[in-house]
Amino acid sequence: MKPDDIHAVIAILREQCRDWRTPAVTVVADGGRDPFKVLVSCIISLRTRDEVTAVASARLFSRAATPELMQHLSVDEVAELVYPAGFYRNKASQILEISRRLVADYGGNVPDDMDTLLQFKGVGRKTANLVQTLGFGKPGICVDTHVHRICNRWGYVETKSPDETERHLRMLLPVDYWIEINDLLVAFGQNQCYPISPRCSTCRIASFCARRGVLKSR
Template sequence: MKIVKIIKILRKFYNLRVFEDRDPYRVLIRTILSQRTRDENTDEASSRLFQEYPTIKDVAEAPVERIEWLIKPAGFYRVKAKRIKEVSRIILEDYKGRVPSKLEDLLELPGVGRKTANCVLVYAYGKAAIPVDTHVHRISNRLGLVNTKTPEETEKRLREIVPKEYWIELNDLFVQFGQDICKPISPRHDECPIREYCRYYKLLSL
């Protein structure tokens, strides 16, 4: 199976990462911060926020203006600060301070879409899910695994074609590969270890 061969090759080049010590709340907030920004900005914003407000209760009770300042490196800080404070309050009040571990419950939280919810399932709870961000969407289409217009369509198709035992690692491998080799602009074809499986590369070679 093409996707299994691709995953096994990428495993040789990239180690799976651990984010926020798998703390569900911190993984959730980190993923909210990561929306429409670079990883290094997410790292800085997350570090600043949790250094000053280490617990969910601290964040829920913090002035939104202070949260805005702390997470400013992540961009869109006013929207994200309001969302983070509201999500923290809801988890405290409705879930006794514990981040939900079911997809449908996560999707009820304000500003939490399928990518964010699936990231929590994978990176915090170790549950089989496929978070589809811009990297996963782009690479899946370039490889010819899918032919889709939106991340939601990509997730649906990947769930159909990827054996469930590989779901957990797919996002992390594709994200690292997308940052390193399969970049949005000027992908590094000469260094790509999976180019023989890539529809995009074959089209360029015609």
């Protein structure tokens, strides 16, 4: 993919994504920009299917939608509310620890800068970027497995890790696309550009794609 091709690719993805399911964390954010809900739903979403994340997040927030309320729940209560999310008990402990720290050190407010967010247990660059973009509307690029894999498959970047992909995208990708690139590529990766045997024969982006690493397709 040539750097300038990204404009046409984004336009196609925007059109196609209208017919695809919105990622669960974005659904949470669309309910009203709330950095705490974005942060907690991101933690729940790790190694968990979107449909499970959406239900588990809604169930938890119906019980405690703020750090002040969340901190008073027990690990068992939070674990039961987010089950069957992957590693639900570990996530319950992380959510409670973060909630208590937010109340004790930040007046119940989620910090909006990357360095501070990364100091919280269980928060990596993917989660921190989503909090910044979906929670605060600040420029950022959330690179998960879909973004990393697809950008390399296209030939838009040539990188070995999501962190490296993020660094390259910050240099290559126009700022106007930073916030939405994760939503677009998560939907694209879940519905068209599968890790194994992607649907290349029906892909409207096929002419732009280098198909790096694609051994079999449909």
